[in-house]
Amino acid sequence: MADNSPNPYRLPRGVVPRRYELRLEPDLEAFTFTGTVGVDLEVLEPLGEIVLNAAELEIADGDLDGVALAGVEYDDEHERAVLRLGEAVQPGAARLNLSFTGTLNDQLRGFYRSTFTDEDDNERVIATTQFESTNARRAFPCWDEPDFKAVFEVTLVVPDNLMAVSSGAEVDSQPTGDGHREVSFAPTMEMSTYLLAFIVGPLEATDPVDVNGTPLRIVHPAGKGHLTEFALDAGAFCLDFFEDYFAIDYPGDKVDLVAIPDFAFGAMENMGCVTFREILLLIDPDSSTQQERQTAVDVIAHELAHMWFGNLVTMKWWNGIWLKEAFATFCEMLAVDAYRPDWKRWLAFGLSRAAAFDVDALAATRAIEYPVVSPADAEGMYDLLTYEKGAAAVRMLEQYLGADEFRDGVRHYLRRHSYANTETHDIWDALAESTGEPARDVMDSWIFQGGHPVVSATADDDGTVTLSQSRFRYDGQPDDAHWQVPVVAAVGSDAGSRTERLVLNDPVALGTDEPAWVMVNPTADGFYRVAYEGGLLDRLLDGGPDLDPLQRYVLVDDQWALTVADRLSVSDYVAFAERMAATEDDLAVWRRLAGTLGTLDHLVSDNGRASLQARVRDMVSPVWGRVGWDPAAGEDDRTGELRGVLARTLAVGGNDAEAIARCRELMASDGVDPALAAAAIAVVAATGDDADYQEIHHRYQSAPTPQLELRYLMALTTFDDPALMARTLAATLDGTVRSQDAGFVLRGCLENRDLGPQAWAFIANQWDEINQRLPTAIVPRMLGGITALSTPNLATEVEEFLNAHPVPQGKLIVAQHQERQKINCELRRRVQEALGTKEN
Structure with missing residues (x-):
């Protein structure tokens, strides 16, 4: 039949799958699998062929309603198989049966293999799946597009000594008589192919926790059950939280959270069988930091939010990836904030939002939603703009509409579109119907247009404060982009203080009085920068109200962004940072301050570094006097985290000999607070020698938890000895x-400040091998490190290399890295002029 779709990667629409009966037998020694699939079809028009997705599979034979296929042709470019029919099939119900074989690959996609070493030092193999976005086709022939929803009934044939799990609950297990079992699973709800999962291996499961009638377990590699209690508690809380928030029962029959040793992403929301990196499920609360535990709960909450936002209601095509991911990111904040209010999750969101701002200030940014044609295009959508900017835009809308009104609109959307597929406008229309507010009008300029505004507050000659908007770009180039900006401003005057709320289109004056001070975006809900002009920043800091941590965070974040954009001098930023540091004692604010000071340390010339380090020591000194090395009885998690941030900043950024020595003592000690222990490892590595490298490398290889393993591993990248860098690279x-x-x-x-060029030379020389070994989705993220290679010569070298070696699955992400690299080259020049003699 003719394909009327303008997209060559889209399947014809003449036949629709309704139900799959899938039987698979993996061989974990030969790394292969065999399978059969029977698909109940609805044929919509007369057909002489059936086109479906298949990649890296060999279809052995098949039939349609008992009539053998006339042949199979493969279209490798578009990852399709064309099934030739012996005679035309007419509209109506039909049954397609296929048998096939495939390979358990090592690319962490499709049906792949993962390995771990057990307690007896034996290597064990797990066969597991990762299907999003377009990799179910590597496990079985299927209609691998999100709007081809169907029911899946899975059977796995596995060795007797291995465990099998899938999206549905296990309903039967029968011996086959040859040392294997045939394990059958309940049919799933109607869902997209990318949400199916099946896993076989030497696994164990916790006892289930009942969450409103749904059993929830942690499934993990054998021998690691002692690390599951924290994630089990968090998972049970989040599942209950979302059932209440969405007012819809969990749509599956069980929830397994599965720890996988090798996993390309952080986690994947497979229906009923959610897969994670081990570091996110296997946690020792006594040795992990608050940040590590928070990250774990973040991701658990994110994936469970997907059971409704993404699984129950699914985008029609991959251009809608942002919607499910942005809403799941927003929802994770809600759940984690409810789980541990003392973590102040919305305040910590500022760091993630800053990273999205950073990308969105580039000329090479993109709209949150953009056209997706190929699988490579879909893979490139998994970035900070999809997750963090998308979540920030959702949060901005929630606060504009009101939290309860927004929640009711989301419930309306989910009820209306349950088990179906949607476009972006469907959520805005549901919110508009529920609240009476023009949600689509407000949101379209944020979703379909790249970039974000800076709202400038200007004091006019007559004292009136005027707000105006323009696009914020690091390169300073003029841009006529325009937004409907929901602005909140706190205004103080002789008459008292008040709050102004408006949607900013054209410039607008804040009343007719002469304000004593103004703060724009005081709740940090708006996704825009703020620039205070005409002395308004000093008026706010000198005569304004006591600012809360979130308000102080926003000021630091905005002032640094204005510095990168050359709207504020480096010297003025450092003076501002010194002023803020003098009284600051909040974790989030210090994380942002420490990050900017670390960037300055990376860019400053060697002969200006000692002076900067002295200023850093002076900045840390006041708060360090209040926090100190020794935890106080009953102090909260965030204070412990603050101590770790300060210790690292003082020792590395400030080159404080006493702090470095104390960190060495701490790394050699037992029973150290986890945040301080993590800081000590980082300090020893950044200032260490060969013996330190050997010790940290040994600890990496023998780490008892995934969190400690990753800490030690990443510390190896910061040593400044070329020979040690070569070892880490190899x-x-x-x-x-x-x-x-x-x-x-x-x-x-x-x-690495001094050895980044050595790392780049290694990557360039080993490019082909790196691309063969690394999962494709990770390569663009690896290249994020080029932004630190901030000299013109290296920027040119990198550009020439990447022009000759393009990364198709991350073309835009890589372009963003390259632009930021050039911006950092200019920032380096300005830093060195302001803080030290410019390098040759």
């Missing part, structure tokens, strides 16, 4: 470092 390709981690190690090496 480990990314020789099997020492898992492929899921190797790209992030290489990124860390690129970010």
